[in-house]
Amino acid sequence: xxxxxxxxxxxxxxxxxxxxxxxxxxxxxxxxxxxxxxxxxxxxxxxxxxxxxxxxxxxxxxxxxxxxxxxxxxxxxxxxxxxxxxxxxxxxxxxxxxxxxxxxxxxxxxxxxxxxxxxxxxxxxxxxxxxxxxxxxxxxxxxxxxxxxxxxxxxxxxxxxxxxxxxxxxxxxxxxxxxxxxxxxxxxxxxxxxxxxxxxxxxxxxxxxxxxxxxxxxxxxxxxxxxxxxxxxxxxxxxxxxxxxxxxxxxxxxxxxxxxxxxxxxxxxxxxxxxxxxxxxxxxxxxxxxxxxxxxxxxxxxxxxxxxxxxxxxxxxxxxxxxxxxxxxxxxxxxxxxxxxxxxxxxxxxxxxxxxxxxxxxxxxxxxxxxxxxxxxxxxxxxxxxxxxxxxxxxxxxxxxxxxxxxxxxxxxxxxxxxxxxxxxxxxxxxxxxxxxxxxxxxxxxxxxxxxxxxxxxxxxxxxxxxxxxxxxxxxx
Amino acid sequence: xxxxxxxxxxxxxxxxxxxxxxxxxxxxxxxxxxxxxxxxxxxxxxxxxxxxxxxxxxxxxxxxxxxxxxxxxxxxxxxxxxxxxxxxxxxxxxxxxxxxxxxxxxxxxxxxxxxxxxxxxxxxxxxxxxxxxxxxxxxxxxxxxxxxxxxxxxxxxxxxxxxxxxxxxxxxxxxxxxxxxxxxxxxxxxxxxxxxxxxxxxxxxxxxxxxxxxxxxxxxxxxxxxxxxxxxxxxxxxxxxxxxxxxxxxxxxxxxxxxxxxxxxxxxxxxxxxxxxxxxxxxxxxxxxxxxxxxxxxxxxxxxxxxxxxxxxxxxxxxxxxxxxxxxxxxxxxxxxxxxxxxxxxxxxxxxxxxxxxxxxxxxxxxxxxxxxxxxxxxxxxxxxxxxxxxxxxxxxxxxxxxxxxxxxxxxxxxxxxxxxxxxxxxxxxxxxxxxxxxxxxxxxxxxxxxxxxxxxxxxxxxxxxxxxxxxxxxxx
Numbered sequence: 035x036x037x038x039x040x041x042x043x044x045x046x047x048x049x050x051x052x053x054x055x056x057x058x059x060x061x062x063x064x065x066x067x068x069x070x071x072x073x074x075x076x077x078x079x080x081x082x083x084x085x086x087x088x089x090x091x092x093x094x095x096x097x098x099x100x101x102x103x104x105x106x107x108x109x110x111x112x113x114x115x116x117x118x119x120x121x122x123x124x125x126x127x128x129x130x131x132x133x134x135x136x137x138x139x140x141x142x143x144x145x146x147x148x149x150x151x152x153x154x155x156x157x158x159x160x161x162x163x164x165x166x167x168x169x170x171x172x173x174x175x176x177x178x179x180x181x182x183x184x185x186x187x188x189x190x191x192x193x194x195x196x197x198x199x200x201x202x203x204x205x206x207x208x209x210x211x212x213x214x215x216x217x218x219x220x221x222x223x224x225x226x227x228x229x230x231x232x233x234x235x236x237x238x239x240x241x242x243x244x245x246x247x248x249x250x251x252x253x254x255x256x257x258x259x260x261x262x263x264x265x266x267x268x269x270x271x272x273x274x275x276x277x278x279x280x281x282x283x284x285x286x287x288x289x290x291x292x293x294x295x296x297x298x299x300x301x302x303x304x305x306x307x308x309x310x311x312x313x314x315x316x317x318x319x320x321x322x323x324x325x326x327x328x329x330x331x332x333x334x335x336x337x338x339x340x341x342x343x344x345x346x347x348x349x350x351x352x353x354x355x356x357x358x359x360x361x362x363x364x365x366x367x368x369x370x371x372x373x374x375x376x377x378x379x380x381x382x383x384x385x386x387x388x389x390x391x392x393x394x395x396x397x398x399x400x401x402x403x404x405x406x407x408x409x410x411x412x413x414x415x416x417x418x419x420x421x422x423x424x425x426x427x428x429x430x431x432x433x434x435x436x437x438x439x440x441x442x443x444x445x446x447x448x449x450x451x452x453x454x455x456x457x458x459x460x461x462x463x464x465x466x467x468x469x470x471x472x473x474x475x476x477x478x479x480x481x482x483x484x485x486x487x488x489x490x491x492x493x494x495x496x497x498x499x500x501x502x503x504x505x506x507x508x509x510x511x
Numbered sequence: 512x513x514x515x516x517x518x519x520x521x522x523x524x525x526x527x528x529x530x531x532x533x534x535x536x537x538x539x540x541x542x543x544x545x546x547x548x549x550x551x552x553x554x555x556x557x558x559x560x561x562x563x564x565x566x567x568x569x570x571x572x573x574x575x576x577x578x579x580x581x582x583x584x585x586x587x588x589x590x591x592x593x594x595x596x597x598x599x600x601x602x603x604x605x606x607x608x609x610x611x612x613x614x615x616x617x618x619x620x621x622x623x624x625x626x627x628x629x630x631x632x633x634x635x636x637x638x639x640x641x642x643x644x645x646x647x648x649x650x651x652x653x654x655x656x657x658x659x660x661x662x663x664x665x666x667x668x669x670x671x672x673x674x675x676x677x678x679x680x681x682x683x684x685x686x687x688x689x690x691x692x693x694x695x696x697x698x699x700x701x702x703x704x705x706x707x708x709x710x711x712x713x714x715x716x717x718x719x720x721x722x723x724x725x726x727x728x729x730x731x732x733x734x735x736x737x738x739x740x741x742x743x744x745x746x747x748x749x750x751x752x753x754x755x756x757x758x759x760x761x762x763x764x765x766x767x768x769x770x771x772x773x774x775x776x777x778x779x780x781x782x783x784x785x786x787x788x789x790x791x792x793x794x795x796x797x798x799x800x801x802x803x804x805x806x807x808x809x810x811x812x813x814x815x816x817x818x819x820x821x822x823x824x825x826x827x828x829x830x831x832x833x834x835x836x837x838x839x840x841x842x843x844x845x846x847x848x849x850x851x852x853x854x855x856x857x858x859x860x861x862x863x864x865x866x867x868x869x870x871x872x873x874x875x876x877x878x879x880x881x882x883x884x885x886x887x888x889x890x891x892x893x894x895x896x897x898x899x900x901x902x903x904x905x906x907x908x909x910x911x912x913x914x915x916x917x918x919x920x921x922x923x924x925x926x927x928x929x930x931x932x933x934x935x936x937x938x939x940x941x942x943x944x945x946x947x948x949x950x951x952x953x954x955x956x957x958x959x960x961x962x963x964x965x966x967x968x969x970x971x972x973x974x975x976x977x978x979x980x981x982x983x984x985x986x987x988x
Contacts, residue, residue, distance in 0.1 A: 073573035073643065077574070098548055124580075154538070171647075175606045
């Protein structure tokens with residue numbers, strides 16, 4: 035019997051935790067709040083990485099690497115920053131057998147140590163902009179952890195840029211937000227809402243934080259990537275100054291932005307069904323699994339030969355695996371690969387070999403409906419097309435789900451109901467009090483003030499005062 | 512004036528430290544013994560990574576990720592291992608504002624925590640082999656540090672595999688040694704000696720350690736990659752057992768292997784000259800720099816147009832940069848890119864545009880001798896060929912240098928002289944006493960017992976007793 039997973043429709047939270055482990059994405063580590071990313075989960079992350087790295091490089095960014103350890107005094111230089119991160123720090127107090135004079139924080143994020151280096155590197159307007167990204171591990175001592183979504187250690191990229199003007203820094207902040215949205219929609223088939231964070235939810239030390247927010251399968255929101263306009267806060271704290279074209283000393287304007295292994299959890303939660311994962315083809319470590327079906331040795335030889343031909347026709351463009359394991363029935367293999375979310379299965383039986391055909395089975399449409407018989411001639415094109423269609427269909431399905439669970443309530447009662455069911459777009463006056471009241475009474479928070487506001491003005495759904503902007507409310511991970 | 516670097520021939524150590532910083536490979540960090548890898552240095556590391564990752568995946572390995580923090584009790588489970596690494600540990604004692612019950616070591620290497628997970632994952636012979644690699648940062652509290660060569664934090668890959676038999680584990684250990692040697696020779700143009708470490712130099716916890724050793728430009732040895740046969744040491748310490756085909760419980764056999772950012776330092780030290788870096792084309796972040804030369808606006812327009820055509824003809828196969836910076840003379844640019852080690856320069860002046868040609872200048876042959884005028888037609892092929900030739904020539908030059916400074920002394924006095932000049936192959940009886948005596952009196956150590964032994968037997972160069980093997984002696988980084 036194949037591995038059993040709690041159906042998604044029955045207990046979503048349990049389904050998530052089980053499927054992440056049973057599909058070999060990750061495992062709990064023997065260190066509090068940490069996880070082990072297993073090869074299948076890491077391959078998914080590698081594809082996300084590759085998608086981001088390519089986009090960063092195409093827009094002029096370069097990778098670099100800064101130290102893991104940050105002197106405590108650095109963190110203290112930016113007041114809001116230290117207040118935000120202090121409670122979450124892991125601190126090294128012993129090195130090489132000796133008590134350290136100054137304890138070292140294990141980086142929770144790297145604005146401070148990078149700010150220190152930028153102060154040294156940046157002298158003149160000719161040194162700007164600095165467009166650097168770092169792939170790294172970070173540590174945040176979290177109280178309640180969940181595989182991929184919230185772990186004490188996680189992997190991410192953190193971009194840190196410095197610019198001569200506020201406008202240029204803001205442009206960068208929004209460019210990155212676009213790249214994150216592109217990765218989410220194009221690669222992860224995950225529709226997102228681009229928006230600004232409220233003051234209470236912004237990054238510690240930022241002037242303005244931007245976010246992409248996605249709706250998971252349980253209608254909760256996931257903050258999937260953030261891009262921060264830091265103004266001159268860190269430039270002042272770390273004295274990052276440059277001589278401008280008029281030979282006057284100015285502080286630079288900085289940004290920072292990050293996307294993490296949390297995105298792997300997002301991919302799992304957006305797609306998936308009762309049978310397990312459904313991975314979008316662009317990110318799937320294995321896009322196509324070939325299951326040869328035989329009863330006797332003669333059949334075996336024929337179908338394995340056909341499987342090898344299919345492999346030759348599809349590789350290396352398609353990430354493919356031939357499951358020729360012995361002693362496991364085809365049905366067991368079907369279930370196993372369905373659970374692991376492989377987008378497309380190719381079945382090859384003796385009859386198929388005879389007739390020069392194979393059966394394609396789509397993961398997103400289990401059963402007869404998702405099966406097509408196609409001739410071996412022209413298979414590569416058929417597979418490519420089907421993967422593209424599947425990718426687009428996954429996006430459309432997620433988008434329809436998002437729309438279905440998005441409401442536009444006009445009073446507080448409506449907001450309460452809407453936020454319990456998904457996302458609610460509502461007018462908000464901008465006050466922290468009204469924001470807090472919603473959180474208290476509905477457990478929903480402002481996920482973002484969407485960039486796409488639509489026309490008009492309204493009245494705050496909480497206090498009734500004039501409101502210039504709509505906010506998106508939802509319960510968040 | 513271009514940046515001045517201390518000539519390599521004058522003061523090698525100073526040249527190294529200066530060129531690493533001036534060529535923007537790395538900078539000192541404000542944390543003891545740590546460095547910042549700048550974009551140019553990181554791009555070099557990315558190319559090394561890519562070369563290794565491709566080879567690992569082609570031989571069946573997959574990447575995964577294990578926690579940064581290791582409970583102290585884990586390290587203590589393997590006696591030699593803890594003895595070797597204890598003095599170098601950084602220890603986290605505070606997390607989330609509280610004193611931790613059990614302090615956490617920041618990983619110096621991951622055999623222990625990975626061993627713990629393997630014990631959980633491996634049940635049966637069907638689960639073997641496990642072939643996992645991790646790209647990660649590690650911390651070793653070093654007393655004397657040097658950019659890239661020895662830093663408190665460094666980046667590396669660490670492979671960890673588990674096998675059903677000793678033979679298979681040994682095969683894996685040597686396969687990886689071959690991949691390391693391939694990366695070094697083919698990509699880094701760095702000749703290496705493959706060999707076994709002596710008992711005193713082996714990895715803490717290994718049964719046998721293998722190494723690739725290279726000769727740097729100052730005739731010192733650099734250990735550039737190591738592959739360890741761990742026997743059942745870690746399997747016993749972490750209880751990694753499996754049911755074999757006869758349903759009997761057995762301990763697995765494990766290996767571990769690593770190559771680090773130290774390799775970047777190796778590339779710098781093997782090649783390079785008085786003018787600065789010379790990067791092998793396969794690893795160079797920028798393989799070709801195009802320097803357009805103009806005096807007036809009319810010429811400028813023509814040469815920039817030609818430069819754009821050259822770019823179009825060469826990208827994306829060739830990693831190329833057009834240096835169209837204003838206000839810097841062509842001579843300054845030549846020096847700057849020579850200092851940074853770009854293998855090939857393309858000069859385009861107004862006369863070249865008229866005659867449909869460009870000038871190619873090889874970094875490894877400064878001056879007239881390295882310049883060739885080639886027609887724009889067929890440029891891509893000419894450039895590809897020249898990069899290949901240059902790569903091969905760099906290897907040949909390093910190989911000739913290695914041979915020139917390798918001796919086969921027959922008595923202790925000869926060993927002393929030979930080890931002061933480079934590498935010495937000499938018979939060794941295998942005793943720790945003789946090994947120690949050489950170290951004490953010559954400051955040379957046994958770099959390895961080379962796999963390629965040649966025929967015969969001899970007498971130990973120290974004690975005169977019968978010796979079955981030759982060792983390579985040299986002063987090491």
